[in-house]
Amino acid sequence: MMRALVYGGPRQMALEDRPRPDIEAPGDAIVRVTKTTICGTDLHILKGDVATCLPGRVLGHEGVGVIEDVGSAVTTFKAGDRVLISCISSCGRCQDCRRGLWSHCATGGWILGNTIDGAQADYVRIPHAETSLYPIPAGVDEEAMVMLSDILPTGFECGVLNGKVSPGSTVAIVGSGPIGLAALLTAQLYSPAEIIMIDLDDHRLEVARQFGATRTINSGDGKAAEAVMALTGACGVDTAIEAVGTPATFELCEDLVASGGVIANIGVHGTPVQLHLERLWSQNIAITTRLVDAVSTQMLLNTVRSGKIDPSPLITHHFSLDDILSAYETFGRAAETKALKVIISP
Numbered sequence: 001m002m003r004a005l006v007y008g009g010p011r012q013m014a015l016e017d018r019p020r021p022d023i024e025a026p027g028d029a030i031v032r033v034t035k036t037t038i039c040g041t042d043l044h045i046l047k048g049d050v051a052t053c054l055p056g057r058v059l060g061h062e063g064v065g066v067i068e069d070v071g072s073a074v075t076t077f078k079a080g081d082r083v084l085i086s087c088i089s090s091c092g093r094c095q096d097c098r099r100g101l102w103s104h105c106a107t108g109g110w111i112l113g114n115t116i117d118g119a120q121a122d123y124v125r126i127p128h129a130e131t132s133l134y135p136i137p138a139g140v141d142e143e144a145m146v147m148l149s150d151i152l153p154t155g156f157e158c159g160v161l162n163g164k165v166s167p168g169s170t171v172a173i174v175g176s177g178p179i180g181l182a183a184l185l186t187a188q189l190y191s192p193a194e195i196i197m198i199d200l201d202d203h204r205l206e207v208a209r210q211f212g213a214t215r216t217i218n219s220g221d222g223k224a225a226e227a228v229m230a231l232t233g234a235c236g237v238d239t240a241i242e243a244v245g246t247p248a249t250f251e252l253c254e255d256l257v258a259s260g261g262v263i264a265n266i267g268v269h270g271t272p273v274q275l276h277l278e279r280l281w282s283q284n285i286a287i288t289t290r291l292v293d294a295v296s297t298q299m300l301l302n303t304v305r306s307g308k309i310d311p312s313p314l315i316t317h318h319f320s321l322d323d324i325l326s327a328y329e330t331f332g333r334a335a336e337t338k339a340l341k342v343i344i345s346p
Contacts, residue, residue: 003346004058004121005324010048015324018058021117021125026073027091029129031083035146036063036119036344038331039087040179041268044245045114046328049270053114060120061087061112062149064142067133068123076130082142084134084301085119085126087112087150088294092131103291108132110291120324122346134297137305143343144304147182147311151341152300154266154292155182155243161296162288163239163264165190172196172228172256174219175243176204178314178340179266181211183241185309186300188212192239196231198224198252203338211313225255232258242266247273260284314341321346 004018021030039062045053053059067081077083089108090097096104103109108128112118117125126132136145160183165171169192173180176199187195196215197208205216217227228237236258242250245267253263254276263285275287303309316339319327327344330337 002122003321004117005060007045007053007055007057007059009055011046012055013046013059013325013328015322018121020123023069023071024125025127026071027128027130028071029067029074029077029126029133030069031065031085031124031126031133032068033063033065033119033122033124033346035065035142036060036346037146037149037341038120038327038344039150040177040245042113043332044268044270047270049268050114057113057115058117058121059113060118060124061110061114062146063119063124064136064145064149065124070129074129077133077135082136084136084145084297085112085124085149086132086134086294086297087153088292089127089132090294091128100293100295102293102295120321120344122321134301140305141312143315144310144312145301146343147314147341148297148301148304150292151178151182151314152186152304152309152311153294153296155179155184156186156296156300157292157294158266158290159183159241159243159264160187160190162290163241163262165192165239167191168193169238170194170196170232170258171239171241172198172237172253173241173243174198174249174252174256175267176201176208176216177243177334180241180243181208181314181340182311183243183266184208184211184213185311189303189308194231194237196228196237198228201335207340219252224252228256235259237261239264245269247271251276254280257283257285263287265289315343316340317342319344
């Protein structure tokens with residue numbers, strides 16, 4: 001048996017004893033989880049925003065660990081290997097995988113902690129192990145590696161790449177939580193002239209300044225759009241990145257984007273958003289959506305290993321798996337607890 005955090009339906013979860021997972025397919029690996037974390041998407045699941053995640057599911061799609069066992073088709077990993085778990089499982093062979101759309105893999109995608117049991121447990125089964133796990137280089141910080149499971153690839157792919165951030169451009173990131181900060185870190189790889197962080201939380205805005213934001217705006221007074229226009233000569237920003245997942249923050253991005261610019265949505269949306277085409281239809285803007293494909297994981301791993309990006313300051317709290325309910329409470333009350341990413345050690 002093992003311990004696992006189990007989703008019981010909206011606003012319900014419990015730490016339970018569950019059978020340890022077994023190899024179910026030749027491409028599987030069983031990983032003993034050594035570090036995991038909580039994602040904003042897990043909070044959306046608990047709100048009932050993710051219909052594909054049903055009661056009884058073990059949550060979690062991020063972590064690092066040690067391989068305990070592999071299926072007969074796995075040749076590149078063996079028991080004892082230290083590995084990074086990708087939030088996206090990909091076969092590498094289906095039509096969508098061949099197009100780089102790993103998130104839409106015919107037999108994978110975002111399944112961990114969603115449609116199959118996830119990593120907030122002592123052990124987790126990883127399908128398509130050879131294309132869904134990454135070896136952890138010797139000497140690197142395991143906790144920093146956890147940030148590569150999801151938030152760094154998500155911020156980079158869904159925000160920076162989809163948002164077409166480029167040298168000398170102007171960027172506004174709405175939401176200075178972990179995903180917004182991950183977009184801030186990775187946007188700097190492309191040397192934009194301005195990165196404006198917008199949030200309601202002054203502490204998170206201060207963290208954003210430490211992470212490299214050139215400007216910060218507290219949107220609590222409802223005048224964030226006016227402030228951005230004042231900073232940009234009434235033009236707006238080339239890239240507006242939505243990193244929260246609420247109607248208000250998406251509509252703020254609509255107010256910020258310049259003619260010819262891009263709104264890049266990262267946030268998980270559980271309710272409809274109003275699209276103001278009555279004023280945007282003629283502005284030559286693009287709106288992009290994306291579920292992270294994690295195609296950039298190896299590149300980002302190399303970048304972190306080289307010291308070009310350091311995600312470790314995102315980690316603010318540590319818990320044992322026995323205290324995971326406290327970890328969720330701390331993460332869910334981030335404005336009070338000043339939590340960014342929490343590390344959970346089974």
